[in-house]
Amino acid sequence: MNFEPIVLGFLCQQSGDLCADFAGMEQKTYAPNFLPIKLPCLGGLDTIYLLKAYFLGSDGVLVLGCPEGHCKHKKGNEIAQRRVQAFQSLLEVLGIGKDRLDLALIHSSEISRLIKMIDGFIERVAKLGPSPLIQSNLTSKKREASEGLYWLEQFKKCDHCYQCKEVCPICFCKRCYIGSLPNFAIAWLAHVMERCTGCGRCEDACPQGIRLFDIIQLLRQKFLTLGPLFSQKEGKKEEKIIQI
Amino acid sequence: MGKKIGVYICHCGTNIAGTVDCSELGRFAATLPEVSVSRDYRYLCSDPGQDLIKKDIRELSIDRVVVAACSPRMHETTFRNAISSEGLNPYFLNIANIREQCSWVHKDRERATEKAKHIVQAAVARVTHHESLEARRVEIKPSVLVVGAGIAGIQAALTIANEGTKVSLIEKAPYIGGHMAQLDKTFPTLDCASCIFTPKTVEVARNKNIELFVYSEVINVKGYVGNFVVTIKKHPTHVDPIRCTGCGDCVGACLLKKGVPSEFEERMAMRRAIYIPFPQAVPLKAVIDRESCLFLSRGKCKKTCVDACKAGAIDFDQKEEVIEKEVGSIIIATGYDPFDPHLLPQYGYGVYENIITGLQFERLSSPSGPTQGEILLKDGTVPKSIAFLHCIGSRDENAKLHCSRVCCMASMKQAHLAKEKTGAEIYEFYIDINAFGKGYQEFYKRVREEGIYFIRGKGSEIFKRDGRLVVEAEDTLLGTPVEIPVDMAVLGTGLTPHRDAEKVAQVFGISQSADGFFMEAHPKLRPVSTNVDGIFLAGCCQGPKDIPDTVAQASAAAAEAISLVAQGQVEVEATTSSIDPEICAGCKLCIEVCPYSAIEFLNLKGISVVNEALCKGCGACTAVCPSKAARQKHFTQDQVLAEVEGMIT
Numbered sequence: 001m002n003f004e005p006i007v008l009g010f011l012c013q014q015s016g017d018l019c020a021d022f023a024g025m026e027q028k029t030y031a032p033n034f035l036p037i038k039l040p041c042l043g044g045l046d047t048i049y050l051l052k053a054y055f056l057g058s059d060g061v062l063v064l065g066c067p068e069g070h071c072k073h074k075k076g077n078e079i080a081q082r083r084v085q086a087f088q089s090l091l092e093v094l095g096i097g098k099d100r101l102d103l104a105l106i107h108s109s110e111i112s113r114l115i116k117m118i119d120g121f122i123e124r125v126a127k128l129g130p131s132p133l134i135q136s137n138l139t140s141k142k143r144e145a146s147e148g149l150y151w152l153e154q155f156k157k158c159d160h161c162y163q164c165k166e167v168c169p170i171c172f173c174k175r176c177y178i179g180s181l182p183n184f185a186i187a188w189l190a191h192v193m194e195r196c197t198g199c200g201r202c203e204d205a206c207p208q209g210i211r212l213f214d215i216i217q218l219l220r221q222k223f224l225t226l227g228p229l230f231s232q233k234e235g236k237k238e239e240k241i242i243q244i
Numbered sequence: 245m246g247k248k249i250g251v252y253i254c255h256c257g258t259n260i261a262g263t264v265d266c267s268e269l270g271r272f273a274a275t276l277p278e279v280s281v282s283r284d285y286r287y288l289c290s291d292p293g294q295d296l297i298k299k300d301i302r303e304l305s306i307d308r309v310v311v312a313a314c315s316p317r318m319h320e321t322t323f324r325n326a327i328s329s330e331g332l333n334p335y336f337l338n339i340a341n342i343r344e345q346c347s348w349v350h351k352d353r354e355r356a357t358e359k360a361k362h363i364v365q366a367a368v369a370r371v372t373h374h375e376s377l378e379a380r381r382v383e384i385k386p387s388v389l390v391v392g393a394g395i396a397g398i399q400a401a402l403t404i405a406n407e408g409t410k411v412s413l414i415e416k417a418p419y420i421g422g423h424m425a426q427l428d429k430t431f432p433t434l435d436c437a438s439c440i441f442t443p444k445t446v447e448v449a450r451n452k453n454i455e456l457f458v459y460s461e462v463i464n465v466k467g468y469v470g471n472f473v474v475t476i477k478k479h480p481t482h483v484d485p486i487r488c489t490g491c492g493d494c495v496g497a498c499l500l501k502k503g504v505p506s507e508f509e510e511r512m513a514m515r516r517a518i519y520i521p522f523p524q525a526v527p528l529k530a531v532i533d534r535e536s537c538l539f540l541s542r543g544k545c546k547k548t549c550v551d552a553c554k555a556g557a558i559d560f561d562q563k564e565e566v567i568e569k570e571v572g573s574i575i576i577a578t579g580y581d582p583f584d585p586h587l588l589p590q591y592g593y594g595v596y597e598n599i600i601t602g603l604q605f606e607r608l609s610s611p612s613g614p615t616q617g618e619i620l621l622k623d624g625t626v627p628k629s630i631a632f633l634h635c636i637g638s639r640d641e642n643a644k645l646h647c648s649r650v651c652c653m654a655s656m657k658q659a660h661l662a663k664e665k666t667g668a669e670i671y672e673f674y675i676d677i678n679a680f681g682k683g684y685q686e687f688y689k690r691v692r693e694e695g696i697y698f699i700r701g702k703g704s705e706i707f708k709r710d711g712r713l714v715v716e717a718e719d720t721l722l723g724t725p726v727e728i729p730v731d732m733a734v735l736g737t738g739l740t741p742h743r744d745a746e747k748v749a750q751v752f753g754i755s756q757s758a759d760g761f762f763m764e765a766h767p768k769l770r771p772v773s774t775n776v777d778g779i780f781l782a783g784c785c786q787g788p789k790d791i792p793d794t795v796a797q798a799s800a801a802a803a804e805a806i807s808l809v810a811q812g813q814v815e816v817e818a819t820t821s822s823i824d825p826e827i828c829a830g831c832k833l834c835i836e837v838c839p840y841s842a843i844e845f846l847n848l849k850g851i852s853v854v855n856e857a858l859c860k861g862c863g864a865c866t867a868v869c870p871s872k873a874a875r876q877k878h879f880t881q882d883q884v885l886a887e888v889e890g891m892i893t
Contacts, residue, residue: 006892014755014775021315024344032355035362035891036345040819040879043837044863052885056892069746072753072775073862074839083867109757173871174827177881195870 005059005125009036009118010045014072016064018108026111030118034062042066043076047190048177050087054096054133055182060125062118063103070107077105082226086194089222093215094186095149096133099124151215157208158185164202164212170195185210193219247372248280250306251364252297254288254313256343263347263356269312272361276368280304289319294326301330308371312340312364317766333376335818335878340367362891369890373883377818380856384470384814385572388805389414391462391748394422395791396783396798397577398444403802405453409809412474412569413448417507418459418481419525420445422579426508428609428617430791431657432687438524438612445526457567458527465574465752468860469778470814474569480562482532482540483518487557490528494518497552499545504536510604513614518549518558523612532558573778573805576762577798578748580784583637583644583737591636591735592706596713597622598732599706601636602651605658605734609665619666619732627731629669630662631715633703638738639675646759648738648788652678655736656691663694670696671728673703673717681790699726706733739788752779761787772801777816780804819861819878821854827873828852834865834874 011017017038023030039045042065053061063084065077081103088098104117132149162179165171165188178187189212196216203213251273255261266284274282281300285293288311300306309332311323316339324334342360350356386409390401393415401413413420425445427437448454457476464475483494495516503514508521515521517537520530532540532549539545539560550558582603585593593599598621600608611617621627632655638648652674659670677698679688692698701717708714712729719726741760742748749756754774755763762785765773772780782798783789789797808814823834823843828851835843835852842858843865845851854865854874865874872881 008888008892018317018775020349021317021341021344024315024348027348029349029351032346032350032352032359035359035366036341037366037884037887037891039863039884040876041862041864043839044867044876044879046867046881046884048881049884049888052888053892056889058892066755069750070755072755073860073864074753075837076839076862076864079837079864079868107758108755109763170870172829175872177872177885191870 003126003129004033005122005130006057007034007060007062007122007125008053008058009034010042010049010061010063011036011038012042012065012076013038013040015066015070015106015108016114019064019106019111019114022108023111023114028111028115030115031122033122034118041071041073041076042080043071043073045080045083047083047087048187050101051178051181051187051190054100054131055187057131059128059131060100060102060121062121063101064114064117065103065105067105067107085226086223087190089219090190090193093218093222094133094151094155096131096152097128099128100131154210155183155185157210158183159208160184161207163205163207164188167201167205168192169199169201170197185212189215194223196220247278247308248304248306249276249278249308249310249368249371250297250300250304251276251279251282251310251312251368252288253282253284253342253364254293254311255284255286256314257286260313260343260347263350263353264342264360265353265357268357269360269364273310273312273364273368276365278372279368281306288313289322294323297323297326298330301327301332307332307336308374309337310340310364310367310371311337312342312360312367314343315339315341315345334379335377336371336374338367338371338374340364365893366887366890369886370883373880373886375877375880377877379815379818381813381815382468382470384809384812385472385570386410386809387412387569387571388573388575388809389462389472389474389569389571390575390577392416392422392577392579392783392785393420393448393456393458394577394579394783395424395441395444396579396785396794397422397575398448399795399798400575400577400782400802400805401454402444402447402451403799404806405451407806408453409806411454412476412571413454413456414460414462414476415456415458416461417521418529418531419508419521419527420448420456420458421526423603424791425522425524426510426603426606426610428606428611428613429657429661431653432681432683434657434660442524445524449526456527459531462751463566469776469816470572470808472571472574472778474571474574476567476569478565478567480564481529482537482558482560482562483530484557484559484562485527485529487555488529489555490520490530491554492520492530493552493554494530494549494558495520497548499548500536500538504533509614510601510607512600512604512607530557573780573808574752575780575782575798575801575805576748576752576754576774576785577782577801578742578745578785580739580788581742583740585636585735585737588637588640588643590705591633591703591733592708592713593735596706596708598627598713599735600732601735601737602654602658603737609658609661617665619662621731626666627668629671629728629730630659630666630732630734631671631673631703631713631728631730632659632734632736633715634672634674634736635702636735636737637740644738644740644759646738646788647678649678649680650788650790651736651738653681653684653687653790655734656688658734659696660691660694663696668731671715671730672696672698673701673715674698675700675702681792699728701726739784742785745785748785752776754779759787761785772797772804777814778808817861819876820856820859821861821863821865821874821876822856823852823854823865823869824873824875825849825851825853827871829871829873831870833868833870837864837868839864
């Protein structure tokens with residue numbers, strides 16, 4: 001039997017979700033293992049949602065949003081594009097494969113393109129096979145190390161001591177949304193990776209010796225092409241510098 | 245305390261039950277945590293269906309409701325009203341879309357049922373996290389903005405103004421009327437376009453409730469339904485509209501003797517730098533074109549127009565004005581552009597003389613046009629044979645795929661006029677004749693009986709042989725290629741989206757279909773609304789239309805706008821964001837991503853706050869907030885995470 005992947009969809013209410021409704025009205029068919037979730041705008045596509053999807057056993061995630069320049073909320077699709085690219089880097093470094101995440105920008109009227117997108121993506125994920133994140137079963141430490149998944153093996157060591165979170169200078173949430181996820185270290189990494197200052201305290205603090213600093217360096221190199229996350233410049237604001 | 249969730253599964257006749265096993269789904273739903281009742285019913289949206297839910301709320305004290313049925317776009321409001329009539333907060337409802345996104349798109353019954361289970365499980369998981377929310381009510385400003393003053397905009401503006409509501413009518417050109425003002429006669433009744441149209445344009449100028457802005461553009465739109473703030477840029481005409489009497493003395497005095505091609509005459513005639521577009525123009529005021537005026541473009545002119553104007557209306561120092569207007573709703577009627585036949589070089593447009601577009605033919609045929617209504621060739625002689633080519637730029641994979649709807653009838657009307665005026669041999673090259681309207685088929689029959697040759701085959705090329713134009717086509721009825729020498733060829737150019745459509749879409753935040761026309765909220769049931777509440781569409785900006793359809797749609801849009809104003813208040817979604825001041829660390833990332841500048845930074849407290857009146861609920865701040873202080877109502881992290889969990893497991 002062919003492998004049937006579980007593919008989760010995050011659909012923008014203005015384009016992807018509307019287009020999926022139109023596809024229904026026209027009674028077009030696509031693979032039933034595509035599970036849609038509606039968002040008001042892709043600007044609200046949180047990294048946590050993606051993390052949770054992969055941790056719970058999704059083999060792929062397809063994000064569908066408005067074409068460039070057509071976002072109802074002006075730049076939600078651009079924000080999502082950047083976030084998806086950053087997350088793809090993480091998937092690639094971890095050995096899960098960046099092809100398991102895709103963002104497609106479509107008009108709500110492009111029904112046949114939507115169907116092609118969904119079926120094409122499911123086919124692509126089916127070829128990749130089940131997600132290694134699920135296979136390697138991060139929560140149990142019994143499974144043998146498999147080749148090419150060095151980092152996943154590293155992260156398996158995480159025993160939720162939250163030391164990395166405690167020492168991180170940019171991690172300051174009162175209530176931790178990711179604490180309950182199956183693997184804290186990966187979730188935490190995804191949460192802070194783009195804002196990381198590169199101080200390296202997390203690696204020093206980790207009692208299990210997960211090489212957090214090294215993987216962050218790898219990721220940061222990939223992020224270079226994405227452009228800055230903040231518009232703020234480094235250093236002190238000019239008006240705050242007192243001239244002597 | 246546990247929630248009491250009621251799950252209701254709709255069969256929708258066989259629409260859902262045909263592919264999804266509803267009773268199996270019902271049994272599955274009953275096993276889900278916190279579900280106290282699960283029922284399936286043939287048509288939940290019917291009164292007995294709604295009563296089923298209401299009864300359970302009353303008798304079983306259900307406090308959360310999941311309805312597995314069609315898209316929330318269809319009946320979310322229906323069911324919200326139903327549960328709120330029983331005193332339950334309307335936001336305690338969650339719709340699981342198992343029709344459009346499940347039963348209608350999958351064929352395999354077993355797998356469709358499996359997917360429906362996932363969707364219902366996700367909806368149940370999500371609804372436990374729903375919070376009681378109050379829909380906000382906002383006042384509606386009792387005025388309407390109409391963008392574009394062609395027949396659609398004028399019809400809409402007049403309908404609204406007659407009801408007593410204030411209208412601001414914006415037109416980009418220096419006169420109103422749009423393309424209809426250029427037409428000679430209208431099919432199928434052969435009414436003279438200006439005879440039926442001029443009374444309307446004059447009424448626009450006279451009506452006290454209409455404020456007319458010509459030579460103006462909307463450059464920015466802020467706000468939301470009921471409370472739009474529109475910024476209008478009024479270009480300088482350099483003629484004081486109050487003093488100008490429209491006498492035309494200045495036009496004769498203009499030193500630009502050579503002239504520039506007139507836009508109104510479709511480049512069939514020349515105009516001066518100062519000009520009155522056409523004799524029936526409203527407003528009948530002269531206008532100076534900045535680009536061709538010798539003084540304004542080069543700074544060198546004796547300004548003879550100033551001397552000629554006895555009213556002293558010409559003012560070269562006039563500056564552009566920026567005006568802000570507050571309106572309750574907006575009607576977009578920006579119209580179309582005719583297809584540019586330069587893009588299909590096989591038709592020789594612009595290469596050979598006497599190949600003209602349909603609109604150019606209208607000007608030739610119009611009694612107020614460059615030839616006073618005579619159909620003449622460039623050299624002034626009467627043509628002995630004329631070819632009309634249908635579907636230039638429409639129904640063409642190399643140009644536009646859509647049918648422009650009006651060109652068949654327009655071409656046949658022009659053929660009739662040409663036959664009547666010149667007695668020439670007329671050839672119509674067509675793919676199919678789309679004579680869809682009232683009296684149209686009869687008109688087609690009448691034209692055929694007038695001795696006009698109909699050749700079923702699209703004109704493929706126009707070239708010159710022995711000094712004459714030759715139209716090449718394949719006669720698909722005879723199955724043979726034909727070449728017909730003619731004196732004049734008229735290209736039935738299609739209707740394409742306005743060249744500024746993309747800009748307009750961005751300014752107003754509305755979307756475009758794949759063909760570039762503006763998109764309606766629902767192709768069947770909401771054809772004049774857009775995806776932005778309070779913005780409506782009229783006329784060809786939404787898709788090609790003939791005049792009766794345009795007038796009908798414009799009246800419909802006006803009715804929608806009036807009904808909104810008459811309500812006085814409107815409910816807006818409660819899905820705004822808020823920032824928890826206890827958690828916010830003041831990193832300002834949310835301020836950077838907010839597209840509506842709805843978040844402010846309080847310097848004193850060192851935190852950011854959301855202005856809920858400006859927030860439109862896109863959720864960008866919630867995703868970017870590193871400490872998750874920002875949360876969007878009805879799309880909180882808890883709710884979406886629960887949905888993800890329910891969907892996958």
